[in-house]
Amino acid sequence: MSTFILVSGMFTGPHVWEETAARLTATGAAVHAVALTGLGGARPPAGTDVDLETHIADVLAVIDSVGRAEGEGRAEGEGRAEGEGRAGSEGRTEGEGRAGSEEIVLVGHDYGIHPAVGAADRRSDSIARIVCLDSGLPQNGVPALAAVADQGLREAAVDAAQGAGASLPPPPRDGWRHWGSTVGVPDAALDRLTALASPQPLGTLTQPLRLTGAAATVPMTGVLCTGGGASIAMVQARADLGEPVLRALADARVAFLELPTGHWPMLSAPTELAVTLLRAAAGEGRRLTPVDAARQPAHLRPFLLEVPEVPRERAGHVDLYVPPSAEGPLPAVVFVHGGPVPAEARPTPRDWPLLTGYARLAAGRGAVGVTLDHSLHSVDDYARAAGDLAAAVEQVRADPRVDADRIALWFFSGSGPLTADWLGKPPSWLRCLAANYPIMAALPAWGRIGSRFSPAEAVAQAGFLPLVLVRAGLEAAEIAATVAEFLAAADACGADIEVVDVPDGHHTFEAVDPTDASRDAVHRAMRSVLRHLRA
Known part of the structure; x- marks a missing residue:
């Protein structure tokens, strides 16, 4: 049985997942979209410093609630993934996997991969697979701000990071493209994305992520949205060139899938995204080829x-x-x-x-x-x-x-x-x-x-x-x-x-x-x- 926990990216909340969640639920999977504090979740009192640890706690609360629900039986009305195969758990010896019938697939989009991986590091035995949805792989001691590609946006965030409760305002309608490709996003969806956007608490971007290494034992799938210029071939090429983080991903537990759309696939291709997430849960995808003497990059x-x-x-x-x-x-x-x-x-x-x-x-x-x-x-x-x-x-x-x-x-x-x-x-x-x-x-x-x-x-x-x-x-x-x-x-x-x-x-x-x-x-x-x- 697959239970998907979906963590949205910067400025966005659970609403972005609605269409994809509906399609996953129709297959029998259970879906929980995490309401991060200040981003679709409860708004903290003025002056309260919301940081990455706050959002990690939000994700942990959902993971733990799924675990409690499993022990008590599924609540009435929740879907059950009848006939779905187990999500891959390569690399774990028998008995190390999560007990029970539920397989939690933790999906992080954009910034959301940082609290997702932070939570997985503390509940590694509860997570069957991490899915990095058009995002990089967070590293220990590195803040989420480092993953923002646009140098101007990073500098603006640093300039704004003053005092408790500081936040980065969401982009205007025509500014979303600076945060990632908007290829395929309908006008109405872009209007709604803009209308429902929330300021991003700066502490969530500037606080370094702390990992013990436990998350690295969890199988992972990277979903690359090719509309932004990413591809599995590019990841392989950079791994071949010696980029340490990517070379480490040439592992049987790590798979990659592509989606031919922009950075917001839940808005531009919700059905295709649902299918891709189901494939990820099943452990499908292409593996990187390690660099060795038998293969010439x-x-x-x-x-x-x-x-x-x-x-x-x-x-x-x-x-x-x-x-x-x-x-x-x-x-x-x-x-x-x-x-x-x-x-x-x-x-x-x-x-x-x-x-x-x-x-x-x-x-x-x-x-x-x-x-x-x-x-x-x-x-x-x-x-x-x-x-x-x-x-x-x-x-x-x-x-x-x-x-x-x-x-x-x-x-x-x-x-x-x-x-x-x-x-x-x-x-x-x-x-x-x-x-x-x-x-x-x-x-x-x-x-x-x-x-x-x-x-x-x-x-x-x-x-x-x-x-x-x-x-x-x-x-x-x-x-x-x-x-x-x-x-x-x-x-x-x-x-x-x-x-x-x-x-x-x-x-x-x-x-x-x-x-x-x-x-x-x-x-x-x-x-x-x-x-x-x-x-």
Whole structure:
């Protein structure tokens, strides 16, 4: 039997779960939506400090009430999950699971995962599964505020955190998108979400979560809402890159499911969410593949072309691949890796076969190939990464073997927003700007990254700067939308842009789709960039 305990996110209360709860109840499951203090639950007296511990206590009270109800028999009118299989309890030895017939599935959405995991840590023997619904996994000693992607929103919360009873006002109707993708939410539902929103007590965001480790023994399912730009493939990629928290999730007890909707699936896709929660309760989902010698992560796979063995010259965070026996100052192509890339990633991006392959390919055709490491470790780091790139470019231009007046910049994936600086004020020595499968605007799950990093706005100032954009035909829809917006802006201002399409290519097609079409696209893009350098 499955009993779902649903914990809502910031500014919201039990009302957001109504449609999903009805669909779960119709299957025979029992459902309890937690009324967190001040967020649909009792409003505390003015000046009372509501913190994360307050909300953990709210969740514990519901867990304990379910346990009492089980001992006393189900109350009249509550649904029973006839025929439902047990939620998975992998990793627990026989006798450690919860006694009785009820399987409590604890679901935390957005901020709600913090009190949910805090409560599960204290009642681990009572919980069959934790479901992280479009949320990160809380860590011991880390406040919920750290999980808010938008740096501006975090700073506003810190500024407001003064005195007992302080709270963060809910967003206006058009402000919800800054807290997560509103894709699929009907207008009426968005109106109701705004009308019923409550101020978020700041203590719930700033008080660190304290965990003993018991919650880590409970099976878990992460439900990723792809409308915000998240996907299982992205989680796997970041785990492969060495992000410690995600690597720890490559465990048989942890599964992942996807929902093709935005950050509020209970409003945009309540039926689909109910089905997904039932699948989660049954232990379904994809597991992450651990990093080991038997599996080569995509970013470490060989380059798809045979390239000359040009030696690397390392200076600080910059590597140069200089054509042997070349005479005179040469043009240079600076290859800018994507991201965010965890700071723990080893090898670092400038040593990835994809980047070194491009650099050696350029060197084999008579240009200096350049790779570098920059500081794009999180979505807050674009300004730092932009500074790193600018410094690296000046370092390259100062090299006597490089023609300082003939430089091309070639961006990849998440470095796309960094193109805005160069599009908005292209220096005379920048002869070409290229981008492979770029993310050309902040994805909804990132929050805002600052108006400075908006290529679609900056391209109107690009003038005669030649642009080469390599587009993956099988790109994720959320990334493809940012490219479409940029191309529309480029077309509107008459920018000099060439699009190289790889119709059957995925993001990082050079690593995952080493086909003749992919090889042809690499050759074509390289020819175009070098032609502009030599014009």
